[in-house]
Amino acid sequence: MATTPAIDNAHVRAWVAEVASLCEPDAIVVCDGSEQERDRLTALAVATGVLIPLNQEKLPGCYLHRSDPSDVARTEHLTFVCPPTADQAGPNNNWLAPDAAREKLSALYRGAMRGRTMYVVPFIMGPANSPFSKVGVEITDSVYVALNMRIMTRMGAIATRQLGDSNDFTRCLHSLGDLSPDRRFICHFPDSNEIWSVGSGYGGNALLGKKCLALRIASALGRKEGWLAEHMLILGITRPDGHKFYITGAFPSACGKTNLAMLQPPASMPGWKLETIGDDIAWLRPGPDGRLYAVNPEAGFFGVAPGTNSKTNGNAMISIARDTIYTNVALQPDGTVWWEGHDDEPQPGMLDWRGRPFDAASGEKAAHPNSRFTAPAYQCPSISVDWEKPEGVPIAAMLFGARRQRRVPLVYEAESWEHGTFLGATLSSETTAAATGKVGVLRRDPMAMQPFCGYNFGDYFDHWLDIGKQLSHPPKIFRVNWFRTDSQGRFLWPGFGDNLRVLQWILQRCEGKGEARETAIGLIPVEGSIDVSGLSLLPDAMKQLLAVDPAEWYEAIGLQSEYFEKFGDHIPGGIWHQHANLVRRVTGLA
Numbered sequence: 001m002a003t004t005p006a007i008d009n010a011h012v013r014a015w016v017a018e019v020a021s022l023c024e025p026d027a028i029v030v031c032d033g034s035e036q037e038r039d040r041l042t043a044l045a046v047a048t049g050v051l052i053p054l055n056q057e058k059l060p061g062c063y064l065h066r067s068d069p070s071d072v073a074r075t076e077h078l079t080f081v082c083p084p085t086a087d088q089a090g091p092n093n094n095w096l097a098p099d100a101a102r103e104k105l106s107a108l109y110r111g112a113m114r115g116r117t118m119y120v121v122p123f124i125m126g127p128a129n130s131p132f133s134k135v136g137v138e139i140t141d142s143v144y145v146a147l148n149m150r151i152m153t154r155m156g157a158i159a160t161r162q163l164g165d166s167n168d169f170t171r172c173l174h175s176l177g178d179l180s181p182d183r184r185f186i187c188h189f190p191d192s193n194e195i196w197s198v199g200s201g202y203g204g205n206a207l208l209g210k211k212c213l214a215l216r217i218a219s220a221l222g223r224k225e226g227w228l229a230e231h232m233l234i235l236g237i238t239r240p241d242g243h244k245f246y247i248t249g250a251f252p253s254a255c256g257k258t259n260l261a262m263l264q265p266p267a268s269m270p271g272w273k274l275e276t277i278g279d280d281i282a283w284l285r286p287g288p289d290g291r292l293y294a295v296n297p298e299a300g301f302f303g304v305a306p307g308t309n310s311k312t313n314g315n316a317m318i319s320i321a322r323d324t325i326y327t328n329v330a331l332q333p334d335g336t337v338w339w340e341g342h343d344d345e346p347q348p349g350m351l352d353w354r355g356r357p358f359d360a361a362s363g364e365k366a367a368h369p370n371s372r373f374t375a376p377a378y379q380c381p382s383i384s385v386d387w388e389k390p391e392g393v394p395i396a397a398m399l400f401g402a403r404r405q406r407r408v409p410l411v412y413e414a415e416s417w418e419h420g421t422f423l424g425a426t427l428s429s430e431t432t433a434a435a436t437g438k439v440g441v442l443r444r445d446p447m448a449m450q451p452f453c454g455y456n457f458g459d460y461f462d463h464w465l466d467i468g469k470q471l472s473h474p475p476k477i478f479r480v481n482w483f484r485t486d487s488q489g490r491f492l493w494p495g496f497g498d499n500l501r502v503l504q505w506i507l508q509r510c511e512g513k514g515e516a517r518e519t520a521i522g523l524i525p526v527e528g529s530i531d532v533s534g535l536s537l538l539p540d541a542m543k544q545l546l547a548v549d550p551a552e553w554y555e556a557i558g559l560q561s562e563y564f565e566k567f568g569d570h571i572p573g574g575i576w577h578q579h580a581n582l583v584r585r586v587t588g589l590a
């Protein structure tokens with residue numbers, strides 16, 4: 001059996017020894033995050049077929065990984081939150097009693113690392129030395145995970161230093177197990193600050209700093225400590241008049257957060273400057289000045305490849321041109337990569353994401369719809385100078401968006417923090433390929449956190465309301481919907497760079513300017529107050545995009561109360577109060 005290497009922190013050392021005696025690895029490697037280590041692990045991954053080198057002239061430092069075909073997305077039905085009672089996890093989570101979860105997973109971990117190396121990966125979520133930051137240590141038997149964690153977090157010696165001799169770190173245990181979906185579990189123990197994952201090598205299931213720590217565990221920690229962990233991008237916007245704003249946006253997976261976070265102003269809006277702070281997760285805290293401050297806990301992007309091209313996201317294309325790990329994209333004969341929606345035509349003789357010759361006539365996709373790139377954030381041309389500010393950036397506006405063909409207008413504004421919390425709490429979206437299951441089905445996704453909130457949604461809404469009470473200058477809250485279609489299913493709004501036109505109105509509202517009319521659901525832009533000059537929209541598009549149809553909303557209020565009732569008395573009065581307001585306004589009844 002492997003001997004435990006020298007680890008200064010006694011708590012980490014004891015835990016590593018305990019895991020080693022359970023999992024029985026052949027060797028133990030403690031990661032330091034150095035370039036030499038990256039090169040060594042990469043060479044090993046190539047030698048063992050875990051990574052395929054790409055064309056090093058065209059894509060320097062880039063590699064392709066093909067995952068097991070049954071392991072290509074987050075598996076929400078196999079993801080559990082394990083506080084002492086089911087009520088604490090809430091109906092929004094799968095729950096296992098902590099002891100039962102430990103027993104079940106211990107059996108799967110027993111001897112699981114025989115013949116494998118165990119990597120000990122210390123990491124920081126958040127900028128080093130920020131009061132926002134949290135340290136984790138992931139133990140994994142996947143070299144792919146270790147290499148991805150190096151990109152997605154501040155990994156290695158920097159984290160070991162930050163931890164010092166403290167016992168305050170999230171214990172993240174990961175084993176590929178046998179990759180069988182029947183023996184795949186991702187369990188979170190918020191009370192003991194632990195994550196146990198087995199049976200998957202896929203991003204959100206295996207890179208435990210991301211969804212598991214920075215959202216599920218962090219949301220529960222945030223409730224205890226007075227902050228919020230959210231599934232949000234963070235974007236800096238400087239207007240031509242020099243005013244700088246920061247906004248966040250919560251959107252479900254694969255609904256364009258990365259594109260919005262890296263937005264490039266359209267040619268019609270010269271003089272605007274957009275800066276990326278984060279594309280997936282925001283940690284938010286009330287600041288001493290009564291504003292809400294955000295940091296991005298991650299250090300890289302784990303973005304969806306299909307649909308990414310220089311028109312939809314030119315900054316991403318540059319970010320992923322070097323030192324990037326691609327997962328489940330197609331491989332071209334010249335050693336470059338391809339996916340549906342790529343700039344270039346595919347080369348003949350391409351291999352699909354499983355490594356089989358691609359046959360366009362088969363109707364199958366060349367890249368998996370949830371294929372991904374893992375790229376360091378500093379490679380992004382639009383990365384903000386403020387992205388590692390320890391105190392974070394002050395947020396002027398927060399957006400809640402979803403993929404909705406009907407009912408929900410292009411944009412509307414909440415009347416208050418409480419109303420905005422209600423708009424977030426009532427978010428629902430058509431499902432995407434980011435999780436296993438059917439695509440395009442409408443499901444409720446409060447704050448885009450349905451898969452990621454580590455405790456009862458009712459208590460979470462209450463925590464949101466509490467945070468609002470601590471803010472003398474809260475951000476304004478908006479709902480947006482880039483995905484509304486007309487009766488023939490055509491998108492009414494061009495999206496991408498032109499979303500900046502909507503952001504322009506939002507920023508005006510933040511300054512008490514911009515024209516809005518009161519409606520049953522909130523404040524809607526007056527037609528003409530969003531600048532659409534130069535756009536070739538379908539006739540009547542703006543009218544349809546800004547319409548509020550009481551009959552459609554009548555249907556919504558019934559669905560909302562049915563949903564909230566599932567949470568019993570956990571739903572705070574403020575949310576019911578907002579619901580009652582909506583009912584009154586939609587039905588016209590006093």
Ligand code: OXD
Nearest residue numbers: 204253254280302434
């Ligand atoms: C992600 C997701 O990977 O939301 O960011 O699935």
Ligand code: MN
Nearest residue numbers: 231252253280
């Ligand atoms: Mn996400």
